[in-house]
Amino acid sequence: MDMIWVILIGVGALIAGVALGFFIARKYMMNYLKKNPPINEQMLRTLMMQMGQKPSQKKINQMMRSMNNQNNK
Template sequence: MDLWVVILVGVLALIAGVALGFFIARQYMMSYLKKNPPINEQMLRTMMMQMGQKPSQKKVNQMMKAMNNRIK
């Protein structure tokens, strides 16, 4: 009987560790992406120019605002 208890506690500890690790990693990545967004205005201007569009400041601001709203 003692072996089953040890195995059960081990499995429960493993499951709890995996769940806790997932949520900690998720929270860390969300805060990292909020502080360091994957795209900035210069990158957006370059992409628009490559697509053949003339990037006005108004368009760039609109797209940055849309991306920031989507992140939140």
């Protein structure tokens, strides 16, 4: 009878730990993305200029669309 309680408490603690870990990780990632946003058009334009390319708006739009499509897959 005592062994059943030990197993139930262990399973309950495991489930609570997984749920708590999920919410902590979710909160951490939301804060991280807020502080470090994914690449945007201005970052892409600067990157291309540093590589010696003169970026046109058409080229930037094309690269942004390509990155968004890749992220959605």
